[in-house]
Amino acid sequence: MSVAKKYGHVHGEAFMLMKYACVCGHRETIWNSRDGVTPFGMVCPSCGKPNLRHVNWQHDVYAPEHKLQIGQRFWRDGTPDEAEAIMRRRIEQEQNTCSLKPKIAEELIQSIRDGATDYKFRNGWPIIDQNNG
Template identity: 45%
Template sequence: MRDFNRYRHKGAFCLMKYAAEDGSEVEWIWNSRDGVTPFCVSNRTGDKMLQHVDWHLDRRIFDYQPMPCERIFVDLSPDRARQRAERTIEHYWNRDDCAHIRQLFGTKEKAIEGLLAESRVGEAPDLVEFGSLEPGAYRR
């Protein structure tokens, strides 16, 4: 049984409010881990930023049961880190203003490996939809 009185981060196992600056969107996101969370995340459609607001309303709920399709923070997995790195390099690789990436790494694969080396797998937060997780992908 986990000793829930011991946690490293204030946001550990908290349900937190994220909102658009204009107030048009609010989303409550659960942090399923004892790890940091970002101050801002993209909304589901990717056209607005949601900021962690009203911190005084954060509630630590150790046995929170997310609903399918609800977004939660989990530890970044190796597979998700690779997906992110591949997507990032693919996006920037051929841009004229990013020639330095090609010069530094030489190949896309080396650039991907470079990003993976900095990704903090198992420690960095990842925002995922609960129903999309593999069984056991988040800690309870």
């Protein structure tokens, strides 16, 4: 059983300081500021490739009172406004390859805002953020 679960959290990675590493050599510690799942990997801020991975899980540190350093990244819950913005960008990018009728696009966006359609945007979906002070 994970430390976080011992403290009554639902997810093992709740409030953990987690190490991420990329094949390019980039390393960073990212804090999960919530009791929610986190992506195993993401785009590396150094090389721009999708190779930044959560490593050494056994060394994650439970830190519910962690104070973010300036510039440190962290996971937080995404908002309905952010989900909508992401979907609008996706729809716009796809308009070149398929034509989505405006009414259907708006219905899709509303269902995303309601958390009903895409599992990626259900309540508590993770988004990476950065402490800018």
